[in-house]
Amino acid sequence: LIPPARQTVAEYAVLHRLLSNQGGGYVGRWHHEKAPYLVGPMETLNRLDYLTTVVVGPGQSGKTEIAQNWLQKSIETDPADMLWYMQTDPGLESYVKSRINPMITSHPGMGMRLGTRAIDDSLHFKRFEGMHVEFLSASANNVINKSAPRIVADEVDAYDPALGDIKTLLDVRRQTFGRQSMLLAMSHPDQARGIIPERDWAAGIMAMYADSDRRVWYWPCPHCGAWSSPVPTAARYMVLQYDDQQSLDEIERNARLICPVNGCVIEDRERRAMNVAAYRSPFGGWIGDGQELTQDGKVIGELVARKSAGFWIVGVMSPFILGGIGGLARAKVKAERELEVSGEDKALRQVTVKQFGFPYAPTRGVGSIDANVLAERGDTELKLGIVPDGVRFITMAVDTQLANWEWLARGWGVGSQSWVIDRGRIPGDPATSAEDWDRLLELYAKTFPLADGTGRRMPVRAMGFDSAGQPGVTQQAYAAWRRWKRNQHPRLIGKIAGRDAWTLIPTKGADALAAQRLVVTYPDTARKANKAASGGTVPVARFNPNLFKDDLAGQLQRADIGDWYVHFPHALRSPEQPHVWFEQLTSESQLKNGRWEKNAPGRRNEALDLMVMNHVIAQLHGLHGIDWTKPPSWAKPWDTNSSILKNGAPLPAANAAPGSTPAAPANGTQSKKSAVHRYR
Incomplete structure (x- = not known):
């Protein structure tokens, strides 16, 4: 009884x-x-x-x-x-x-x-x-x-x-x-x-x-202690890294997991202890909707109340996979090579779904886009350095080169149409010179006159800069951001789609094909080997360049003006063919496995990278979620846009956009010294 x-x-x-x-x-x-x-x-x-x-x-x-x-x-x-x-x-x-x-x-x-x-x-x-x-x-x-x-x-x-x-x-x-x-x-x-x-x-x-509470598994890095997840939708996604150009045996032998916070290399044998540590944590390893897990393992927020409890297990979590993570990498590359030869994706679909546990996204056929065809779209009514009618906000991207920085400003409007606003080059030594890095603040402070002739100007909503490259660049990039933060140049707008939206942020493209689309992490750049990280201070926008290049290819293929159409000023054309800037924009093609590579070794691709990086920054600030019938104040038409500057000051607005940059003088003339001094 x-x-x-x-x-x-x-x-x-x-x-x-x-x-x-x-x-x-x-x-x-x-x-x-x-x-x-x-x-x-x-x-x-x-x-x-x-x-x-x-x-x-x-x-x-x-x-x-x-x-x-x-x-x-x-x-x-x-x-x-x-x-x-x-x-x-x-x-x-x-x-x-x-x-x-x-x-x-x-x-x-x-x-x-x-x-x-x-x-x-x-x-x-x-x-x-x-x-x-x-x-x-x-x-x-x-x-x-x-x-x-x-x-x-x-x-x-x-x-x-x-x-x-x-x-x-x-x-x-x-x-x-x-x-x-x-x-x-x-x-x-x-x-x-x-x-x-x-x-x-x-x-x-x-x-x-x-329809569930969408729980994903978080586990700690065995080297730095930072928490991340092997599930691709997580805020900090731990990827499986391997060199797909090696032999299958080498790929299986050399595959490793990579900590997304500090780049620690994680061996297959360490997964069991990571799983156990996650299970023994106060939250039991699972984090769902409404919750956020900090890098040091603290849960913020409450799990949403839904009638369905949802759990997503992926292959690298399982102790039962044949050959461990190396076996997974081998199977995927083998299937990708079969796709390359036969054009059939059945094997790749099976590996992705049944071994990795990921939904399979068929590779979209992206046709070759001709540079001359794009150059023909150059609009004589659009002028470089002038904001045309339709632009609601501007992003800026900076690409790090050996002896200079290339930059490009891109304007965004209704239906995610975009306009190339301006481009340029800043000479300097990105690998060693802190003073040269500080010159990027002038770029961050730049404003552009509106095309209506009223003298009003539009500032840059947000700027991203490449933090990878030759040895020394990453260290200089992070040090510059810390220096600028002390003087309150970068500002945190808040969270958009679960990511921290900064007005000034380093960026880094991920190598792995399966990398998460976009995530903001805080690598602990000052950590010592084998010491637990308490959390870094520099935000980094890590993005999947292959997915964003897919998006750009689709945008460039649109020949009629409408949602996602890209407008080009006529001045981007060269005096005669080849049109150098448009050649850079079309310098890469998509392989059958989804990776983008240069059409020929040594081809310049700065224009492509800068267009992609601008899209990354725009998405970080909520481009994909804007309801253009009732946009935020900083994306409204010019007469009611809270970020528009007039006579050196923002237009009156009760809800001025957080993180908007200070104004430049209406005539746009300023010295480098005055610009930097005003921001200090």
Whole structure:
């Protein structure tokens, strides 16, 4: 008569689950330390504040064990009828024979409760004391006329597309049980088309994950202690790095994880301790919507209250991957090379989805854009250095060269149309001269006259500068930012899309193809080897150059004026062909694996890099999220734009934009000394 103890599925598994892998593999009691990321999903299965648990993950990551542990606990201590769906009858029958039946045999608590009649124990139906379990293929006939408070939907992205929204169908099967019901949905993300939720997660397991509290796994770097995540949507994404030009054996041997905060190189053997450290942290390794994890492991904010708990497992988290992270890298490069030869992406899709656990984004075919065709769009009514009608705000990008800096200002307007405003070069020594770096403050202070002839001027909303290059450049770039920050030049606008939006920020392109689109990190540049980082002070906008070059290619291919169209002043053309600036803009092409490379060694690509970097800064400041029917004050039409300067001062505005730069004199004349002095 004594009721069973209140236990989560995770707690019960530690005490009662036995693993017996015939033919090899681990044999013995269940230990959370083997795959600690499974604990979070198991702890939500018997909570009444959730109706659904969603688990995204690659094959052989242990996610099906979540369902088996739930089954064992249900049979032995907490009986309730269960429906268990898989994609096909043959696959389901094989699974019951190879996994479920041996599990019942290995656990006396399950076997003694199994019915003794022939009809109580079949491949599709098993009756236990107080409950029964039906193992069904996901077909229209099996989904209707069924009812149970507990439902397992395994590999939902492999179900027949004709079923439609499987979650809606399964919710009907358990709706009479209300808060006492639970749906456990698991799959690798076959139906997603990329990692951008609003665009790519319209169906399958990623659509369910999008409706959940979207938890991702964070673990600490074993060298500097900074926390980051191997999940590509995380604020600080830890990438798998390898040289895809090496042989497959060398790639497998040399692949490493790279800490996104301080660039620490992490070996495959260190992953287990990272997983365990994450599990033993106060937050258990999982961080979801509404929460933010600082670099030193402090949780800020509260997890949003949703009816679905969502967990995203990726391949580099799993201890079960064949060959470790080197095996993952090898498989991906091999598939990319097959794509290069055959043009077929089936192998690459399988590796991405089923081994990495990432949604697969098919490589977009980007046609070759001719420099002369772009040059023909040069508009004689647009003048370099003058802000044309339509521009609402300006970004600026600075590219570091051997003996100078190249810069370009780009204006942005309704529908994300853009205009090249001006360009130039600043001579100097980026690798050694702090004084030369300080000359960039003049650029940051630059304002541009409006084309209406009123004398009003538009300042630069934000500026990004390249912090990579020859030895010494990164050190000088970070030191310059710290120096400028002491004099209050860079200003933090706040958080936009979860990223810190600074008005002046170093940038760095990521090498990995799978790198996150855009993230702001704070590398601890003063750290000592093997010392835990307490958090850096310099923000760095790290971006995926391949994705942003994809975007630019799409923008340049648009020949009719509209959203994302790029306007060019006629002065960007050379007196005769070849048009040098436009040749730089088209100096690279996209390979079949998605990487962009120069069309010929030694070709100049500054124009391309500067256009991309401007887009990075504009996105950092919320370009993609602007509602142009009611834009922020700094992106309004000129007469009401809070950042416009008149007679050396901003126009009156109650809601002047935070972080707007001080004004230049209306006539635009100033000495270097006066400009720098005014900012100090």
